[in-house]
Amino acid sequence: MVYLTGAGPGDKDLLTIKALKVIQKADVIIYDRLANPDILEEAKENTELIFVGKEKGNHRVPQDEINEIIYQCSLKYKTVVRLKGGDPFVFGRGGEEALYLKQRGVKFEIIPGITSSISVPAYAGIPVTHRGITPSFRVVTGHRKSSDNIADINWNSFIEDETIVFLMGLHNIELIVTNLLKIGKDENYPCAIICNGTTKKQKVIVGTLKDIVEKSKEAVSPAIIIVGEVVNLRDELKWFD
Numbered sequence: 381m382v383y384l385t386g387a388g389p390g391d392k393d394l395l396t397i398k399a400l401k402v403i404q405k406a407d408v409i410i411y412d413r414l415a416n417p418d419i420l421e422e423a424k425e426n427t428e429l430i431f432v433g434k435e436k437g438n439h440r441v442p443q444d445e446i447n448e449i450i451y452q453c454s455l456k457y458k459t460v461v462r463l464k465g466g467d468p469f470v471f472g473r474g475g476e477e478a479l480y481l482k483q484r485g486v487k488f489e490i491i492p493g494i495t496s497s498i499s500v501p502a503y504a505g506i507p508v509t510h511r512g513i514t515p516s517f518r519v520v521t522g523h524r525k526s527s528d529n530i531a532d533i534n535w536n537s538f539i540e541d542e543t544i545v546f547l548m549g550l551h552n553i554e555l556i557v558t559n560l561l562k563i564g565k566d567e568n569y570p571c572a573i574i575c576n577g578t579t580k581k582q583k584v585i586v587g588t589l590k591d592i593v594e595k596s597k598e599a600v601s602p603a604i605i606i607v608g609e610v611v612n613l614r615d616e617l618k619w620f621d
């Protein structure tokens with residue numbers, strides 16, 4: 381059995397009980413850079429640990445190789461845990477890994493994790509929705525596809541007052557801001573960058589569309605960018621700092 385498991389956003393205690401149970405019985409754990417390594421201490425002493433983390437500009441293991449590693453482990457071991465940062469199905473490529481296993485007749489289960497897209501703002505005192513302020517929130521990839529666009533984002537599809545959370549967007553923050561201004565967002569619209577959220581290294585940078593690019597020089601990865609009036613609630617609701 382392969383468990384495609386969410387590790388949560390960083391704070392080890394945000395692991396689910398179900399994830400903890402499979403980690404404790406795993407014969408092998410294949411884990412990512414964003415999965416908190418302290419979680420691995422919960423594994424049995426003889427559990428094989430395989431790191432397949434990726435870092436920008438230093439692509440250690442391509443996705444198709446990761447798929448194959450998981451598959452090979454499933455032939456060799458009874459309990460395989462594939463541990464991924466946040467939730468496996470939120471920009472985690474968990475769907476691709478599940479399909480690869482399915483096509484080879486390998487049994488799998490998905491163990492959802494607490495995604496960074498909502499929990500990192502929560503630790504910064506920013507609710508992704510708030511009655512009377514925002515009708516919806518959207519989680520968007522900030523990963524660049526071409527020189528002038530990000531993934532397949534249709535910028536005109538954004539709803540007014542919607543909270544927008546960008547994952548993987550720090551390196552493209554200038555392009556993100558340019559596009560948001562282009563669709564009519566005010567340059568004083570609030571936004572924040574939250575780095576290493578839910579961990580002791582958490583850093584929150586608050587700004588507006590006008591100054592966030594300049595302020596982003598102080599930011600480090602991993603980081604999410606959150607755009608919306610809900611950012612202003614941080615003044616009252618910040619608790620973790």
Ligand code: SAH
Binds near residue numbers: 464467495549578
């Ligand atoms: N599956 C993950 C997301 C993977 S994409 C999830 O559900 O959370 C990787 C991106 O997630 C990073 O580029 C960053 O934008 C975000 N991220 C993950 N952990 C984070 C953290 N602790 N603090 C800030 N951003 C984080």
